[in-house]
Amino acid sequence: EVQLLESGGGLVQPGGSLRLSCVASGFSFTGYAMSWVRQAPGTGLEWVSGISGSGVSSFYADSVKGRFTISRDNFKDTVYLQMNSLRAEDTAVYFCAKDLGRRDAYSFDDAFDLWGQGTMVTVSS
Amino acid sequence: EIVLTQSPATLSLSPGERATLSCRASQSISTSLAWYQQKPGQAPRLLIFDASNRATGIPARFSGSGSGTDFTLTISSLEPEDFALYYCQQRSDWPPPMFTFGQGTKLEIK
DSSP: OOEEEEEOOEEEOTTOOEEEEEEEESSOGGGSOEEEEEEOTTSOEEEEEEEOTTSSOEEEOTTTTTTEEEEEETTTTEEEEEEOSOOGGGOEEEEEEEEOOOSOTTOOOSOEEEEOOOEEEEEOO | OOOEEEEOSEEEEOTTSOEEEEEEESSOOTTOEEEEEEOTTSOOEEEEETTTEEOTTOOTTEEEEEETTEEEEEESSOOGGGOSEEEEEEEEESSSEEEEEOOOEEEEEO
16 A cells, blocks of 8 residues: 555654654655655644655755754655754644655655655644 | 745535635746645645646546646535645745645635
8 A cells, every 4th residue: 555654743842852754655765755744733734844765855944944854764665854953833743745756866846646644743841 | 935825715615516716826837836635634635736637536526727827726516525625835946946835725615
């Protein structure tokens, strides 16, 4: 079955850290760029970070630059999001998403055709 | 940064009616626009990519159109399961590459 399964969410104090994981199955993971997208309670979608299929290229939204790090292990079919210096405004459901995969291993496609079920991150004292 | 503005914020219609949702980009994005549907407690689902191409498994009642700055998602005859939130999204090679979403349109039962 083609799917993405996130884990690692939870309750953390402001200034703390968490690492999210997303395990892929049912497709050739190396061929696709992956992203993390978050949704704060009752609000819309915000792209957080993306990494190319090769892992060479990665990019971040300004809101998390310098605090979050995306990485991937193509042997384990897993993408990670290391979140440091967490703030209350980082509270959200975090989804991992697979891109359409029509580009090469260093590029990003225009849309996301597979999403995980999400993992909740709550930053609160 | 390209901003996507969706309208209306809420659309109240009845099953069987036609729904027209709008997404406007702050600058031209050619046809690099996608549409997603999201139901409560669920992940978004890709409906349309490249402005007008239906994703795998999406019913033919969903169609997308537009180019440049103005885009439309049309649902030709609403089914009960279509009442949900809808988001448009685009990718830009600013640099660096980044993705932005519209604020969403809630399609509710009248």
